[in-house]
Amino acid sequence: MKVLLVYAHPEPKSLNGSLKDFAVKRLQGAGHVVQVSDLYAMQWKASLDAHDSIERQASERFYPSRESKHAFENGLQSADIVREQEKLMWADAVILQFPLWWFSMPAILKGWVERVYAYGLAYGVGEHSDARWGERYGEGKFAGKRAMLVVTTGGWESHYSARGINGPMDDVLFPIQHGVLYYPGFDVLPPFVVYRTSRIDEANYAAVRDALGKRLDDLWTTQPIPFRQQNGGAYAIPELTLRDDLAPERVGFAAHVE
Numbered sequence: 678m679k680v681l682l683v684y685a686h687p688e689p690k691s692l693n694g695s696l697k698d699f700a701v702k703r704l705q706g707a708g709h710v711v712q713v714s715d716l717y718a719m720q721w722k723a724s725l726d727a728h729d730s731i732e733r734q735a736s737e738r739f740y741p742s743r744e745s746k747h748a749f750e751n752g753l754q755s756a757d758i759v760r761e762q763e764k765l766m767w768a769d770a771v772i773l774q775f776p777l778w779w780f781s782m783p784a785i786l787k788g789w790v791e792r793v794y795a796y797g798l799a800y801g802v803g804e805h806s807d808a809r810w811g812e813r814y815g816e817g818k819f820a821g822k823r824a825m826l827v828v829t830t831g832g833w834e835s836h837y838s839a840r841g842i843n844g845p846m847d848d849v850l851f852p853i854q855h856g857v858l859y860y861p862g863f864d865v866l867p868p869f870v871v872y873r874t875s876r877i878d879e880a881n882y883a884a885v886r887d888a889l890g891k892r893l894d895d896l897w898t899t900q901p902i903p904f905r906q907q908n909g910g911a912y913a914i915p916e917l918t919l920r921d922d923l924a925p926e927r928v929g930f931a932a933h934v935e
């Protein structure tokens with residue numbers, strides 16, 4: 678299988694750096710082909726702007742999605758974006774690995790998503806009608822591919838528990854797992870989270886590494902998070918609200934998991 682690991686940490690000797698090196702070796706040892714997008718090492722340009730197209734449409738102002746669509750459809754995207762899109766289309770599985778910074782991914786990785794996820798590739802895909810609202814949330818160009826987050830946090834596991842002060846980890850990661858990954862079609866596996874990283878020493882590093890190794894061994898067999906399909910009848914179209922008879926007691930993020 679082919680695995681793309683998109684990695685965002687500025688320090689190779691960090692915990693994340695060690696886990697990334699371990700993950701690559703483990704996957705390769707199992708016979709998989711791995712490509713790594715090491716965003717800091719690549720000096721990835723994080724900000725989406727008019728320079729993302731090699732030939733801008735003539736207009737007075739810059740319209741990000743319109744420009745993205747035009748560049749994607751006409752082969753006018755900048756080379757760094759095209760390279761990452763090719764890796765995405767090549768991969769059977771994509772791993773995003775990062776330290777949790779301010780309850781989300783580091784800006785450089787967010788910028789990778791913003792720039793690589795072009796209109797026509799990750800959004801703006803498919804027809805809109807009374808029965809379908811584009812190909813997204815369960816459909817899309819990345820359908821059939823798996824994705825998983827590998828995340829480290831300073832906070833303790835209890836801080837991210839159901840009644841923890843930071844909010845449940847499933848909620849914190851929902852915009853990434855449901856929005857960034859499920860939206861364009863990935864099957865999203867439960868995340869691998871390392872909590873309370875300041876307490877990591879040689880002994881518990883070995884345990885973390887072994888647990889990650891097991892998750893990588895199971896990458897092809899782990900059941901994805903059962904997010905609800907948008908066009909499968911669970912949602913009213915075009916309102917895109919969940920049918921009243923489905924999980925009527927649930928609201929918020931949890932309502933979108935079967």
Ligand SMILES: Cc1cc2nc3c(=O)[nH]c(=O)nc-3n(C[C@H](O)[C@H](O)[C@H](O)COP(=O)(O)OP(=O)(O)OC[C@H]3O[C@@H](n4cnc5c(N)ncnc54)[C@H](O)[C@@H]3O)c2cc1C
Pocket residue numbers: 686690691692693694695775776777778779780781829830831832833874875876877878879882
């Ligand atoms: C801007 C910013 C925002 C943040 N926001 C949040 C937030 O919203 N929520 C939150 O919970 N946390 C937050 N944090 C904390 C952050 O998530 C952690 O600092 C990060 O996850 C730690 O990962 P690291 O790779 O940088 O670890 P490192 O600091 O590199 O390492 C952590 C520990 O692991 C040890 N270690 C590293 N490699 C090995 C190895 N090979 N063998 C044995 N031990 C090893 C180190 O000695 C160290 O003790 C934030 C931090 C920053 C800088």
